[in-house]
Amino acid sequence: MAKKITNRSITPAKGLDGTAGTGKDRPVKAPYAETLSKLAPHIKMHMEELFSNEEQILKQLRDPKQMNLLMKDPVQFFGKSKIEISPLLKKRMAAFNLEEQFAAQGFVLPNGQIMNPNIKITIKDK
Amino acid sequence: MAGTQTHGFDMVIEISTLTIQNLLSATFDNDGLLGSLLPATIGSLDGFGLSVDFNRPAGIPASAVNPVRLLFNLNFSSGNSGTLEVVVGMDVDRTDSDFDKVILDFINKIYRCTLSVSGIPTAITTVAATFIQDKLNNNNIPLIPIPVNRTSTSTTSITRADVKVIDDSTATNNDAIGIMLTYGGGAAGNINDFTSAFAREGAGAAVAINFDWICRNISPRIESGIGLPAGSFSGCTFNGNFEIRDGVRLTNLSVRPADDHIVLSGRVAKSGFCYEASGSFTARIRVAIVGGELRVSFETDNPDIDLDIPWYCWIGAAVLGALLGGIIFGVTGTIVGAIIVPLLLWIAQSVIESTIENITGQVTDSINGIDDISIQLVGIDTILDQAFIDDLTVTYDMSPREYWPVKSEGVLTIRSGQYFDLDNGIIKNEQFGGADLRLEGWEQSRNLKVLCGSAIATLANGKPFSSMRHFDLLMLTYGITGNLPLPYFANYVPIPFISDQYFETGRITAIRTSDNALGLFVVVNVTRDEFIIRYKTYKSDIYTIDFSGNFSCKPFRFFDEHIKLEEVSYIDARNINYKMQERLTAIATQAQKSVAHVMRAAVPAGTTVHKMERLPVMVDDNILKAQIMQVNKPAGNWIGRYITVRDKKTANFTARINGNLQVTTYTWVVDGHALGQQASGVVKVKNEDFEYTTNGKTLTLGSKSAAELDVPIKLMVTFDNGIADSIIKCIPYKNTCVRTQRIVPSIGEYLAKFDKEYGIVRI
Structure with missing residues (x-):
């Protein structure tokens, strides 16, 4: 049974707060640092390069159309945003399929009823 | 809407006119009271x-509260007939x-008592x-005794019972007695608002439970079961x-009544x-009442999951896929x-189901247990019938217990040509003294x-066989002495390929046997x-001697403050x-035959079709x-074994x-x-002190002894003809x-069993 991802929406980014630091004496760890730490070194390098465009990405994401595009077709999003991405990431993003990511996840209740959660995703700026 | 049917009372028991009529008929028939x-x-x-x-009778004082009119049709051995009208x-x-x-307050509130008998002058009947x-003045007749603890603050102890005769003045004339109960912590509702009975779907009795009171009961159970702070679910x-x-947090939970169901909703969060x-x-x-048990069922909407994901995680997911x-x-x-x-199953099937089951169980215990106290009313059998919500109402089939001694009953298989005697169930191939009926002819x-x-x-009262009592047989005309042809009992329908071609009418017939028994x-x-x-024959011209009573625990005290949980x-x-599957399968199998027969059996015009035993x-x-x-x-039931030590028994x-015979x-x-x-x-009973009081046919016996023993009690009676008899128990x-x-398990206990016995079933 195909799962429906409904009401995808995004909260417009309000500002950039996750850069490497916001002041000389108060270095702040980037919010995506943990995400990056989980990646393989060769992908991490490409992602760091991509995330260096954070300010521009967030600016694009304030446009709901662009936000929706990111959810459905990340390659096109970056192309329209004129943000360059490495061939490796491009290849991987091209393979991204939203529906496939959310394979069917129903739950069978004792009375035989099948419960299919309605999932609403909101992309946050931090 | 909560409280609509109960008019602010915590619980209301309603009993139909017909049910009260059956109970009082048995009461006045029992021991030859009338x-x-x-x-x-x-x-x-x-x-x-x-x-x-x-219906409020004309001509009684305006100040008369809750008047009930009893009209007795009387047949005398002399052949005279008459009527006795009592308004009480x-x-x-x-x-x-x-x-x-x-x-029925015969001592203080007899508003009318008139008698007329054919062939007897008014002057005599007036004196009579x-x-x-005067005799009625010595006998108040209790209908339902409600155990109360007047000073209790417990939400599960009844502090007060009120009564109202609900005289429905609408066209439906759905009259009933309403018994309104107030529990600890609650306040009495408005008794004057009961102007018509609530919907009972034709049942003889029903109990409506105010949702607010259910809420007062389940709130502390849910709080303690989940571990929420006390009072946070009030x-x-x-x-x-x-x-x-x-790491899953409960942020909101609510249980509220709707038109025909309870709505459970909530929200959980996790990061x-x-x-x-x-x-x-x-x-x-x-x-619902399913297979004779109160069971809760549910249906859910698909849950809404809100998922907030940071932008960089989303991009990471787009690259890595599996992450998201x-x-x-x-x-x-x-x-x-x-x-x-599991949370909604726990609330539905453990908290709500067990709470309502315990409440209805107490009501049943209380009503069924009324012969445990010294009253004149015969016992009552109640059977859970159906349940619906608004307020939550549980209906009962209610009928008087068998009070008159039965001399013979059972099932007889009779072949053509055989004679049989319903006084003792004897079947013979040749005629014999005392035989009542014979099956004649072929096919x-x-x-x-x-x-x-x-x-x-x-018989034309429409009752099922199991609810028939001695009083139902008293005023019939026993005039049929000839032959009853096959169509009286069954219709022959020669449908091809069906082996059972006789479809029974189910007509119940009364008999006065050759031994003058009914x-x-x-x-x-x-x-x-x-x-x-299937037959049943009551004793007639001989006496039986017995006594009732015991040291049993009082009903309605399940949640007594002094009770201790011994084990779970x-x-x-x-x-x-x-077990439920077995029971429902058995009922379905039985229902199939019954329904098929009802559909196909032709009943002669003008005859009464007796109510079938209720079958889904x-x-x-x-x-x-x-x-x-x-x-x-998905998870079972937790059963608590409670004990309470009594002071005086x-x-x-x-x-x-x-x-x-008359007892002297x-x-x-x-x-x-x-x-x-x-x-x-x-x-002294086995060296223990027992206080006693005797008053004719009653004995009150009590003790504070902590010993556990059997008390031998013997009743000796002497009749007016000099015969003496006794019984010992x-x-x-x-x-x-x-x-x-x-009892309600904690959510942790429930989850452990849920995980073990059912678990998460994904598709």
């Missing part, structure tokens, strides 16, 4: 029929510290009516932030790497599968011949060769589900499977003498010690009361 009220000057009573009317007020007797008794009224609403398990998630759920809970899928899989599994599903030409000395009568029978099955007959046992879900119509395997699934439990014993003396003997008449004092005397009832 006959004993009549003076000898008007003759010996042969039989009577009672009509009860809750219904009230609550609060003189007993432990009971509020709903009574005064005689009857009003059946929780708003906060409480971790249930695995983790790359996500903030919350899930909201809504379920509709319904209560893992979040979704994990979040829905943890929130929906591991928390929402479609068969008939049941009424033999010399016996006579039968048709009885009834029904032909339950006709085959090509046989009649299978667990019945697993597989066991419960298997389930003739389709898919319907049966659906019903089994609907009450399928008191029993009221009442002599039960049936028959035509009752003598009570306790452990070999004969007690005096109208006496009180102390008697050993009555158990126990210091403690043991009760079992369902």
Whole structure:
């Protein structure tokens, strides 16, 4: 049974707060640092390069159309945003399929009823 | 809307006019009560029929509260007939510290008592009516005794019972008695708002439970079960932030009534790497009587999961794919599968179901247990019938217990040509003295011949066989002495390829046997060769001697503040589900035959079709499977065994003498010690002190002894013809009361069993 991802929406980014630091004496760890730490070194390098465009990405994401595009077709999003991405990431993003990511996840209740959660995703700026 | 039907009271018991009429008919028939009220000057009573009317009679004082009109049709041995009309007020007797008794107040509130008998001058019947009224003045008749604890603040102890005769002035004229209960912590509602009875779907009795009171009861159970702070779920609403398990937090929970169901809704939240998630759920809970048990079923909407993901995680997911899928899989599994599903099942099937089951169980215990106290009313059998919500209403089939001694009953298989005697169930191939009926003829030409000395009568009250009582047979015309042809009992329908071609009418027939006993029978099955007959015959001109009473624990005290939980046992879900499946399958199989016969059996015009024993119509395997699934439990029931140590144990014993003889003396003997008449004092029972009081047919016996023993009690009676007889019984005397009832497990205990016995089933 195909799962429906409904009401995808995004909260417009309000500002950039996750850069490497916001002041000389108060270095702040980037919010995506943990995400990056989980990646393989060769992908991490490409992602760091991509995330260096954070300010521009967030600016694009304030446009709901662009936000929706990111959810459905990340390659096109970056192309329209004129943000360059490495061939490796491009290849991987091209393979991204939203529906496939959310394979069917129903739950069978004792009375035989099948419960299919309605999932609403909101992309946050931090 | 909560409180609509109960008008602000915590619980209301309503009993229909017909049910009260049946109970009072049995009461006045039992021990020959009505006959004993009549003076000898008007003759010996042969039989009577009672009509009860809750419409306010004309001509009684405006100040009369709750008047009830009793109209007796009387038949005398002399052949005379007459009517006795009594208008009496219904009230609550609060003189007993432990009971509020709903009574017919014959002592203080007889508004009318008139008698007329054919062939007897008015001057005599007027004097006789005064005689009857004087005798009635000594007998208040309790209808329902309600155990109360007047000062309790417990939400599960009744503090007060009120009564109102609901005289429905609308066209439906749906009259009833309403017994309104107030529990600890509650306040009485508005009794004047009861102007019509609530919907009972034709049931003889119903209990409506105010949802606010259910809420008062389940709130502390949900709080303690989940571990929420005390008082945080008052009003059946929780708003906060409480971790249930695995980092899942409950942020909102509410239980509220809707038109025909209870709505359970809530929200949980969980956060983790790359996500903030919350899930909201809504379920509709319904209560039903399934296979004789109160069961809760539910249906849920698909839960809404809100998932907040930071932008960089989303991009990471787009690159890595599995990252996002893992979040979704994990979040829905943890929130929906591991928390929402078991949480709503726990609330529906453990908290709400067990609470309502315990409440209805107490009501049943209380009503069924009324012969445990010294009152004149015969016992009552109640059977859970159906339940619906708005307020939550549970209906009962209610009928008086068998009170008149039965001399013979059973099922007989009769072949053509055989004679049989319903006084003792004897069947013979040749005629014999005492035989009542004979099956004659062959196949479609068969008939049941009424033999010399016996006579039968048709019954038209529509009751099922199991609810028929002695009083139903009193006012019939036993005039049929000829042959009853096959179509009276069954119709022959020669449908090809069907082996059973006889479709029984189910007509119940009354009989006065050759031994002058009253009885009834029904032909339950006709085959090509046989009649299978169910019958019951009551004793007639001999007496029986018995007494009732015991040291039993009082009902309605399940939640007594002094009761202690001794142990908890667990019945697993597989066991419960298997038994329910067996029961529903058996009912469905029975229903299939019954429904098929009802559809196809032609009943002669003008005859009464007796009410079939209530059976759910389930003739389709898919319907049966659906019903089994609907009450399928993923985790079992927790049963608590409670004990309470009693201080003083008191029993009221009442002599039960049936028959035509008058008793001149009752003598009570306790452990070999004969007690005096109208006496009180102390008697030794196995070296323990027991206080006693005798008053004719009653004995009150009580002790504070902590010993556990059997008390030998003997009743000796002497009749006016000089005959003496006695009966002895050993009555158990126990210091403690043991009760079992369902208890609510904590959500942790429930989850452990849920995970083990059901688990998360994904598709």
